[in-house]
């Protein structure tokens with residue numbers, strides 16, 4: 494079985510290679526160089542966050558967030574079970590305990606009405622994950638956090654160029670993690686950023702980013718030697734990576750527009766299937782502007798494997814998504830659930846994601862649509 498239409502194909506807009514050449518010819522290819530600074534400027538302008546820091550991955554951004562938030566052993570962190578492992582790992586690495594809350598049936602995001610019941614004396618943070626680049630109910634989440642003195646760390650790994658009530662994802666909580674992994678909308682192979690939205694956390698973030706040293710102050714001439722002042726790590730990507738990423742950023746609008754056009758076509762094409770109860774299409778609340786990160790359908794859980802096999806036989810790389818963390822070996826060992834996981838279990842079993850990438854042609858998409866309709870009409 495060869496897959497002729499893959500789920501994802503990384504896209505380069507054209508300037509990537511020229512910028513990497515410039516980075517290589519410059520005398521600064523380690524982190525925090527000229528391209529990193531330009532990427533930070535773009536992120537400031539396009540997310541509204543005053544203090545972005547590029548990281549080596551979205552995972553690294555979440556790990557940095559856990560350090561910035563000063564998460565300690567025994568602390569509890571509320572998050573959905575229906576998410577990527579990195580959201581949980583980042584906190585377990587600090588000795589904390591992820592506490593899983595069920596998801597909403599429409600957006601598949603954390604059900605904000607269940608968060609308060611999960612709060613204990615040990616709760617330190619809430620980690621809303623914006624699934625498919627569609628925002629969680631941030632107003633409610635921020636309100637609960639303020640009332641209970643919790644920090645909000647957005648996992649906006651899929652959310653670049655998406656907004657909630659006009660605010661860009663990642664810029665709404667105290668901290669926001671972005672990913673530029675090759676499967677995301679804007680990419681650098683591996684890459685990410687942490688947005689530090691609270692002024693009181695910025696100095697701490699600078700230290701943690703620079704391996705736990707006050708190197709930033711040293712570079713600014715504020716101290717005459719730099720030294721180890723806090724826990725930290727090497728979170729900075731090379732400036733060659735930032736060079737690639739800058740080119741992607743500069744094409745951010747056209748890349749997002751290309752995703753949106755494909756998303757809209759899928760959405761229209763599957764309206765009839767949904768009306769006949771064969772699948773459920775994604776829901777985007779009125780107040781959310783999304784980046785069309787991927788397109789997914791929810792099908793009957795007991796038919797999914799057969800549907801994916803049928804599509805693969807036609808060369809189409811449709812894929813499932815997360816195995817809920819509460820049912821994974823590490824999740825059972827390191828985390829706990831709060832309440833029922835009924836939506837998480839049912840909906841995660843039925844998710845299929847369809848090919849979505851900038852250069853997906855009209856003919857290719859037409860074949861995907863035709864094949865999905867045929868497969869879903871089988872039963």
Ligand SMILES: *Cc1c(COP(=O)(O)O)cnc(C)c1O
Pocket residue numbers: 550551552553576577579580622648650651671672673674683684685
């Ligand atoms: C991709 C992703 C991550 C991890 O990002 P990497 O850059 O791959 O490390 C974390 N959380 C979510 C929700 C993601 O989709």
